[in-house]
Amino acid sequence: MSFNAAGIHVLKAVGKHAELIMGAFESNQNVLSETVSNEKAVNELIRLRIAVRDDLDSEVRLNSTIKNLLEHSLKTDRLRMVNADIGQAVEGIFLLVEQYFSAKKANYENDRLKYLHELQDNVSELCDSLLDQTRGIWRQADSDFSVVALLSGKIALNKNAINKVESILNVIDLIDLSKMYQIGERDRELRRLLHVRLPKTIELCRRDLSDAINRLNKMLFKLNTLVARRRLVQQFTDLWNANPSYQPVDYVDKIDLPQVFNRVKKIPLLGAADIQNTSQELQLSEMLEGLRKKPPVKEDQFVDRVSANIEEQPPVIIKLSEFKVAIREVFFNCLSNNEAINGLESYKMSPDGIDVDIWIYALIAEFNALNESSRKLFSLEFNGASDTIFTGNFKAENITLCPN
Amino acid sequence: MSIEQSQEFGRIIESLLAQEFICQYTDEIAYEYLSSETYRDNVDRFLRKIGRCLRQTEDRNTYYCAYLNIDSSTVRKHLSQQFKMTINELEPLCRWLSLIMSATQRDAPISPGDALRQGEILSGLENAPALVDDLALIVRSGPFASKKDKVSDQLNHVLNALDDQGYLQRSSPSSSIYIATGKWSYLFEVLEFIHTHEEIGRVSQNEEQNGEVW
Numbered sequence: 001m002s003f004n005a006a007g008i009h010v011l012k013a014v015g016k017h018a019e020l021i022m023g024a025f026e027s028n029q030n031v032l033s034e035t036v037s038n039e040k041a042v043n044e045l046i047r048l049r050i051a052v053r054d055d056l057d058s059e060v061r062l063n064s065t066i067k068n069l070l071e072h073s074l075k076t077d078r079l080r081m082v083n084a085d086i087g088q089a090v091e092g093i094f095l096l097v098e099q100y101f102s103a104k105k106a107n108y109e110n111d112r113l114k115y116l117h118e119l120q121d122n123v124s125e126l127c128d129s130l131l132d133q134t135r136g137i138w139r140q141a142d143s144d145f146s147v148v149a150l151l152s153g154k155i156a157l158n159k160n161a162i163n164k165v166e167s168i169l170n171v172i173d174l175i176d177l178s179k180m181y182q183i184g185e186r187d188r189e190l191r192r193l194l195h196v197r198l199p200k201t202i203e204l205c206r207r208d209l210s211d212a213i214n215r216l217n218k219m220l221f222k223l224n225t226l227v228a229r230r231r232l233v234q235q236f237t238d239l240w241n242a243n244p245s246y247q248p249v250d251y252v253d254k255i256d257l258p259q260v261f262n263r264v265k266k267i268p269l270l271g272a273a274d275i276q277n278t279s280q281e282l283q284l285s286e287m288l289e290g291l292r293k294k295p296p297v298k299e300d301q302f303v304d305r306v307s308a309n310i311e312e313q314p315p316v317i318i319k320l321s322e323f324k325v326a327i328r329e330v331f332f333n334c335l336s337n338n339e340a341i342n343g344l345e346s347y348k349m350s351p352d353g354i355d356v357d358i359w360i361y362a363l364i365a366e367f368n369a370l371n372e373s374s375r376k377l378f379s380l381e382f383n384g385a386s387d388t389i390f391t392g393n394f395k396a397e398n399i400t401l402c403p404n
Numbered sequence: 405m406s407i408e409q410s411q412e413f414g415r416i417i418e419s420l421l422a423q424e425f426i427c428q429y430t431d432e433i434a435y436e437y438l439s440s441e442t443y444r445d446n447v448d449r450f451l452r453k454i455g456r457c458l459r460q461t462e463d464r465n466t467y468y469c470a471y472l473n474i475d476s477s478t479v480r481k482h483l484s485q486q487f488k489m490t491i492n493e494l495e496p497l498c499r500w501l502s503l504i505m506s507a508t509q510r511d512a513p514i515s516p517g518d519a520l521r522q523g524e525i526l527s528g529l530e531n532a533p534a535l536v537d538d539l540a541l542i543v544r545s546g547p548f549a550s551k552k553d554k555v556s557d558q559l560n561h562v563l564n565a566l567d568d569q570g571y572l573q574r575s576s577p578s579s580s581i582y583i584a585t586g587k588w589s590y591l592f593e594v595l596e597f598i599h600t601h602e603e604i605g606r607v608s609q610n611e612e613q614n615g616e617v618w
Contacts, residue, residue, distance in 0.1 A: 151511045225463070226512040230505070232595045233513045235604050236498040248494070248598045252480065252487040260597045261490070262470040264456055265482035266423040 010048050014066075017041050021050070021062065025070050030062040072132065086171040089126045096122060097183050097190065104187075116189055123193045127201040133168055134208045137161055141215050151227050158220045165213045172202055172209075322351045327359075327366050334401050335377060343399035360399060367401070379404055412437055416447055420458070420469035425570055427466040427586025429517055438467050461593055465516055466586030490594060496542045497571075497591060500562065503538045514584045520572065522563060522580035529555055 014021065020041055024032045032051055034042055042060055045051035053060045096119045103111035140161050145154040177199055184194030239246055251258050320328075330346045343360050350359045367380045384396035416434045419426060428435040438444045438458075448458040452472055459470045471479050501513040504520065507528030514520070529535050536555055543550040543558045547569070550561040563582055566572040571591075572582040599605065 149509070149511055226515065228596075229513050229515075229592050230511070231605070232592065232599055233498050233501045233505075235599065236494070236595060237502045239604055240495050240498065248491055248602060250484075250487065251601075252484045257474050257480075257483065258597060259459075259470070260593050261483060261487050262459075262474055263483075263486050264421065264423060264469045264471055265486060267421045 010050070013044060013048050014050060017045055017050075020045070021066065022070075024051075024062050025067065030067055032060040032062065034060060086126065086130065086168070087174060089122065089129070090175050093119065093122050093126070094179075094183075097194075100190070101183075101186070119190075120193060123198055127197060130168070130172070130201055130205045133164070134205045134212070137165055137168075137212045137216075138208065141212055141219065144219065151223055151230065155220065155223050155227070158216055158223060162213060162216045162220070165209050165216065169206065169209055169213075172206055175202060177202070323354060323362070326350055327362050330363060330401065331366065331378065334403050338403050340400050340402040343401070346401075363399060363401065377404055378402065409443075413443075413446065413450075417450060420447070420451065420467070421456070423469070425466050425468050425585060425587040425590060427516055427589075429583050430570070430573055430585045435467070461586065461589040463589050466589050468590065493547050493569075494591075494595070494598075496546050496548050498595070499538060499542050500548075500566075503535055503542070506532065506538075507535055514588055516584050516586045516588055518584040519575070520563070520582045520584065522559065522582070526556055526559055529559065 020032060020038060024030050027033075032042055032045070042051065046053060046060060050063055050066050051060045052063050096115055100112060100115035100119060103109075103115055140157065145157045148154055148157065180194040180198065184190040251261055326349050329349060330341055334341045343363055344356065346363070347356050347359050364380065367375065367378060370378070379402045381400040381402060382394070382396040383398040383400060384394060387393040387395055412433065416426070416437060419431065419434065424430070426434045426438060438447065444458065451457050451469060455472050456469050457472045458467060460467055471483070473479065474483060504510065504514055504525065505512070507525050508520075509528070529539060539555065539558050539562070542548050542562060543552065548562050548565050550558060552558050552561055563572065567574060567582065569587075570585060571587050573585055575581040575583055
């Protein structure tokens, strides 16, 4: 079986026994449940090193590599110990760099490439490891250690996380970036790895871990406060159980009043008459004394009611004005004589004191105010011409009322 | 100051003078307003003109109003009344905190922002007769006194009383979920002060030791 085929076979086996593996992973102890029916599957997993039986009598557990793979992919909040052996990885990188240069110098191209690939893998692994550890810390901090309910457990996990962060930061500080920069300078391939990728990852981790430690410290303070408060409640409750008549000292009675008891009294913000308050009765009496005794003039207004009974009302004759009668006369004349009447010529019928403009406008208004049936009897023409310049404007100089 | 800011300013002053505790859970807008140093100074300056000042709890989560000068007899009288009310509340509130920890299986006492679900507390009480007795003790006398017999009614009564007193706030008017306010921070400050000055812990330890001897 080729290397490639063997790898595919392993991955297929993982897929084939996925339920069994996940069952073990979720059991939180990573122990595979062995039954008669799955004996063959368990044996295959052991053969492929996916599962391990530590002793002949012991249970079969998942290999930590598989467990780590699942934790990595599922982004679980499980508590993992940090592989802080970054120093060794760095040492390995320096060794490979040394060998790489030796092969390059001796013109052993195959060896050089092999060392380069190995170096790339090592740098990637170190970067992934650093990032994974940082993310793991953040996942724990983000979850507020909700995997456990007890405050003591949360505090222990928090302290553990802080220690992990500190140890990772210490190890990161030990990575000699200047040396890496120096050895990477001589080769383009190495420059990419040792000048860019690794320093960038280290910087990112350093920043994230600094933030994480800040947050963890704040959380630890909060957790310690909660513990102190829980103790307070417990001790006071115990005290009242033992001594139900217990009352704290009257601190307000002391000369130096503790600021914690300094709270304002509620001020009523809504005004209302206090009818029981007699403090201003005297002033009110004095004010009332000076008031006049004569009753004020009755200022109520009375209106004569108009009868709403229509039958009692005499018929009302609406008297038309002289001007209105004259305007109507023009319309009557037009109909009775069946001839057109010029507006300006009819002006002579107007009563005294009426301007010609008013007369003409009144004729137009009367025409417009006629009901539809009456208006059909007449037509009104405007005599004039369009403006020479502003041709949209029609300038009427006279009107003619024509019978239809 | 814009009209909105001036309205907000007035509202906050009124709340503080009405003895309210302002935290992000009771009034998020007012809390944000007071979180700005400039606005906070404005509020404090105004209060100082009328003989009061703005104070914060030690955890800096809650604002309240205090007297600027505590030497006058009127202020002392007011403070004495306040103190008696606070002291009367201490025992039932401590018992309530202890009860909630047991009923909801929390390892920490109520903190500002915690959500209390009436159903969860009730089911916790139903499963533990000792806690039902503790609740009965809380409503027997003091600020939470009630003549109700049923556990659910007693619980409802205490939750409503805590809501009225500003320790809890319903998440919505008809909800059975209550959010703890910043007033608990103030309560813990009072407890801590008394604890330190009256050496409560030492008293309890001595009693425990005496118990062991006997």
